[in-house]
Amino acid sequence: MATPEGFTEFVVARQAALLRTAYLLTGHAQDAEDLVQTTLVKVVPQWRRIADNPEAYVRRVLVHENVSRWRRRRWREHSTGDLPDVLAAEPDRAELLAVRTALATLPPRQRAVIVLRYYEDLSEADIAATLGIAPGTVKSQARDGLARLRQALPDVEGAGSLTR
DSSP states (O other): OOSHHHHHHHHHHHHHHHHHHHHHHHSSHHHHHHHHHHHHHHHGGGHHHHTTSHHHHHHHHHHHHHHHHHHHHTTSOOOOSOOOSSOOOSHHHHHHHHHHHHHHTSOHHHHHHHIIIIISOOOHHHHHHHHTOOHHHHHHHHHHHHHHHHHHOTTSTTGGGOOO
């Protein structure tokens, strides 16, 4: 699997999951696509070394690239002249939007921990290895992130029980 074909197979098999994770980290489809592309470009030179178990390495690069992207952009303004035509009327969509908006308010590390834990279903040990932090830091970041989400989402059903 340490061949160019192995890399192509990995990308084809994991593209949807990588895009989903990137979208949850960035909050924007276009930014997610850019993040995945940047991540894959950075992973290619390391492919022979990581081909046996690339998932954790790729996720780690994805999260680190997102933090770098966030740091580069955090002082820039984001304005738009185009407003959405209609608001989502379905309660499910409103709830999803509220959760995504609340996720966007979290600092990058807390957001990464929440996304990896509750959307990617990784264990605390896997998250610690992916992010290069201690398991205790994962626990405290998850606790603090969940507390901030509960505060931001008091009206969302189940927000009071955002724990595992």
